[in-house]
Amino acid sequence: MGRITLENVTKRFGDVEVIPPLNLDINDGEFVVFVGPSGCGKSTLLRLIAGLEDTSGGRILIDGQDATSTPPAKRGLAMVFQSYALYPHMSVRKNIAFPMRMAGVPQDEQDRRIESAAKALNLTNYLDRKPGQLSGGQRQRVAIGRAIVREPSAFLFDEPLSNLDAALRVGMRLEISELHNRLETTMIYVTHDQVEAMTMADKIVVLQAGRIEQVGSPMELYRAPRNLFVAGFIGSPRMNLIDGPAAAEYDATTIGVRPEHIAVSGTEGKWKGRIGVSEHLGSDTFFYVEDTGLAETITVRAGGDIDLHHGDTVWLSPDIAQMHRFDANGDRIA
Amino acid sequence: MARAVSSRAKVGYTVAAWIVALLIFFPILYTIITSLKSEQEAIAGFDLIPSFTLESFRAVQTQNDYWKPFTNSVILSLGSTLLALIVAIPAAWAMAFSPTKRTKDILMWMLSTKMMPAVAVLVPIYLIFLRTGLMDTRIGLTVMLMLINLPIVVWMLYTYFREIPGEILEAARMDGATLRDEIVHVLTPMAVPGIASTLLLNVILAWNEAFWTIQLTTTNAAPLSAFIASFSSPQGLFWAKLSAASVLAIAPILILGWFSQKQLVRGLTFGAVK
Amino acid sequence: MATRQTASLARLMRAPAIILLLIWMIVPLGMTLYYSFLNYNLLNPAGTSWAGWFNYRYFYTDPAFFDAIRNTLVLVLGVLVITVVGGIAIALLIDKPIWGQGIVRILIISPFFVMPPVAALIWKNMIMHPSYGVFADLAQVLGMQPVDWFAQFPLTSIIVIVAWQWLPFATLILLTSLQSLDGEQMEAAEMDGASALSRFIHLTLPHMARAITVVILIQTIFLLGIYAEILVTTNGGPGNASTNLTYLIYRAARLNFDIGGAAAGGIIAVILANLVAIFLMRAVGKNLD
Structure with missing residues (x-):
């Protein structure tokens, strides 16, 4: 069982309130990702759950039990650290x-669990x-192995993939x-990478x-971001956020259109512009369209075989059904 | 900077470096050579090839009771170092893993006690030793050497402990380790190399200390530094014998020192240069 | 990571070291300050009386005091110049690709491990002795009159000995710093057309600034307290020609049994050391953070 509930959890460092009262329910068996820019308090929140930091207020319940002042070892949680935190003087087996x-x-039970974890993790x-003597990916697996054998009620991951190169990161994500x-x-998984959040959570x-x-x-989150921050944070490439007269046309302070929801044409459309950079990836093509008369460069995703290039004049048409509208406070207009 | 250097240039650099090194080492080398000469040879003019007699070493041991100051040196340097470690390990551990706002200030203050000239407290220390009967005792001098090296020991350990990532201790805590487990199974094995280096450097410093050892001893507790200093003129002790005594006094520490070059830089610069 | 239990435990663990050093710093220094205002001679302890500023005034009017200050400064500065300049030069040399670098390093570092009395005795008897020393032999070969170093150039001789002891330290630290210099940075500068000299001035020296600072600071602390080298070689003489402040105070306390006077000298030494420390820290402080 691994049901975790945060009730009005607060954290202050001195006079600085890094986490104002916060409520959250995590259900048993759920894969929950905390995502946000660096310094948003996601790691602190994880460490509060782990018990590595004291809360300044509120309660943490694990499976309905108040664990707010339980020491980390007694919470039945396992954590995988960003630096892996392996014990350098111990062999992988000892770790x-x-x-x-x-x-x-008991020793034979230990051996059994080590064998099965090692097999599962290719170690x-x-x-x-x-x-x-191990590579980054292997160290990562050892850290995970160390967490698995405890048979915890929940796993905590603190940016576990940030020290790996891009190819390994994709592989470990799958694992x-x-x-x-x-x-x-x-x-519970902490990351600043929204792709990890989208793919795993x-x-x-x-x-x-x-x-x-x-x-x-x-x-x-992708379909109905509640505010401008979430809209800008979730999705890659970023949602195009347009304000001014173009937004007022739709009764909004700001409108948001994802790159995949804009049709591009060489002959006709709503907004006229010129292609700045074009990235042909084979499966997709991304255009960064300038001089549209809108405030910023518009990113557009098109099919892989489209024959438009840097300097070409294009017309863009947003898909109105997929358009997001936000008011002056940055909140979504339903 | 791996790059090919012409072998002519390398020969040139090598010759120059060896000449400089041998010049710097020469006084020690010549002392070793002289210690292997007879007294007549020793004063017979410049000669790099001794007769390899050990008579001076024998004479130093029999006539001057060399072993007593040697034993004192061993006891004082090891004793003061161990004492300092006992006090400093917990302190450095606390400052490295549980720092407060004042930790930096405390460390700087400790460093500043090292800047206090020894001679400024010569008078009270001398009088205290006279009146409490600590004069010329090993215990008194051990405590003294412990105190003067304590700041360096704390600093060195602190810089070593700081390199142990805090996440590892947290991992241990998550893994169910108690404070005792954390210290025994995780911290100690990782800290041992640092502690060993600190011990080594501090033994060297204590062995070579030559102000307090001279001020606070006469015969009983005098270590080698005080013993050798009493031969400020070679009357009675001739050139070869003086050389033999010198070689015996510096050999152990010279060998220890060769093994501790890297740690020496760190230790003596309070971790400022690594 | 500081949770409440660990914080209070940490306080307990820090305490012994801090308390010991606090006592070690305050008690003797307080006693020195107290004695410095007494007429107190160990030969006549019954005649002890309050002296006011007498001891300080006595020091201030004693010509030996100013000789000692001057000698202290000359000693410190002389050794610093030799070791820093020599250290940079030797570090640059042995950082080059050479055969037997390990042994060269060992040979060069060795003098640092020689205890001060032995170093002084070696130089006094083996090297600089007017009749049996290597310098005298050398002079004879060259047909010159041997020099009686400690009689004719006492302070210079001591500077040579002390510089020999500290040159390895400076070299080792500067070499360590030199070896951490980024090779790519040097190659980039070379690509930019910088000559070897300008690379040294604009890249190497600034990179070593911190190490040089550290060498100066630490050596100064130790050099202000030079004692055994003087005791073993010149005894501060001839006259006061090689007496530094440490030696002067030692003489007052241990040879003249003048507790009050030595204490006043001690206080002056503390003030001087602090002046030097503050001055140095300020002048070079920006290199230390």
Whole structure:
């Protein structure tokens, strides 16, 4: 079981309130991603749940039990750190065994769990190496292995992929998702990368300045961002946000149109512009269209085989049905 | 900067570097050579090839009771270092892993105690030692050497402990380690190299200390530094014997020192240069 | 990561070291200050009386005092110049690709591990002795009159000994700093057409600034307290020619048994050391953060 509830949880460092009173429900077996720009308080929130920081107010419930002042070791949670935090003087086997040793798990049970974790994580051949002799991806797996063998009620991940290169990151992302499918254990995952959030999460929590901006499934956030911040943060490339007369036309202070919701044509359309940079990726083509008379450069996604290039004049037409409208406060107009 | 250098240039650099190195090392080398000469050879003019006699070493041991100051040096340097470590390890641990706003100030203040000239407190320390019967005792001098090196020991340990990432200790805490487990299984194994370096450097500093050892001892507790200083003129102790005594006094520390070059830089610069 | 329990535990763990050093700093210094206002001679302890500023005035009017201050400064500055300039030069040399770099390093670092009395005795008897020293042998070979170093150039001789002891320290630290210099930066400068000299002035020296600062600061602390080298070689003489402040105070306390006078000298030494420290810290402070 791994149901975690935050009730009015607050954190202050001295006089600075990094997390104003915050409420959140995490259901058993859910994959929850905390996402937000650096400094938004997502890591602090994770550390509060872990017990590595004291709360300044409010309650943390784990499976209905008040765990606010329970020491980290007693919360039944496992954490994977950004730096992996492996013990450099211990072999991989000893690293993975450490939490079980601390918990007094019998030796044969330890061996069994190490074997199965090593097999699942492709570490069988590396069990007798020291962390210093492993690659970044392998270290990451050891850290995950150390978490798995504890059989925790929830896993906490603190930006676990940020030290890996791009290709490895995609691979590890899949592995973690598969792990979640297999274990069906609650996972709380912190990242600043919205792609990770979109691809992995059952539920995304978007944070800014310690405040929750929106909670929802990836597609809910994509389809109906509650405000300008979420609109700009979720989706890649970024949503085009346009204000001024072009927005007023739709009774909004700002309108948002995702690049994939703009049709591009060489002959006719609503907004006329000129292609600045064009990126032909094969499957897709991205145009950065300038001189449209709108405030900023408009990003457009088109098909892979479109024959338009830098300097060409184009016409853009937004898909009105997929347009997002925001009021003067930046909130969504329903 | 891996790059090909012409071998002619390398020969040139090598020759120059070796000449400089040998010039700097020469006084030590010549002392070693002289210690292997007989007294007549020693004063017979410049000669780099001794007769390899050990008579001076034997004479130093029999006539001057060399072993007593040697034993004192070992006891004082090891004793004061261990004492300092006992006090400094918890302090450095606390400052590295649980820093407060004042930690930096405390460290700077500790450093500043090192700037206090020893001679400024010569009078009271001398009188205290005279009146409490600590004069010329090993225990008194051990405490003294511990106090003067304590700031360096705290600083060195602090810079080493700081390099142990806090996340690892947090990981241990998440893994269910108690404070005791954390210290025994995680912190100590990771800190041992740093502690060993600190110990090594501090033994060297204590061994070579030559102000308080001379001021606060006469015969009983005198370590080698005080013992050697009493031969300020070579009367009674001749050139070869003086050389033998010198070699015996510096050899252990010279060898230790060669192994601790890297740590030396760190330790003596309070971690400012690594 | 500081949770409440660890914070109070940390306070407990810091306490012994802080308290010990606090006592070590306050008690003897307080006693020195107190004694400095007493007429107190160990040969006549019964005659102890309040002296007011007498001890300080005595020091101020004693010509030996000004000699000692001057000698202290000359000693510190002389050694600093030799070790920093020599250290940079040697560090640059052994940072080049050479055969046997490890052994060269060991040879060069060795003098630092020689205890001060031994260093002084080696130089006094093996090297600088007017009849049996290597310098005398050398002079004979060249057909010159051997020099009686400690009689004719006492302070210079001590500077040479002390510089020999500290040159390895400066070299080692400057070499460490030199080795952390970014090779790509140097190559970029080379591509930009900078000559070897201008690369040294504009890249190497600024990179070493911090290390040079540290060398100056730390050596100054130790050099102000030079004692054993003087005791073993010249005893501060001839006259006061090689007496520094440390040695002067030692003489007052231990040879003249003048507790009050030595204490006043000690206080002056503290003030001087602090002046130097503040001056140095300020002049070079920006390099230390």
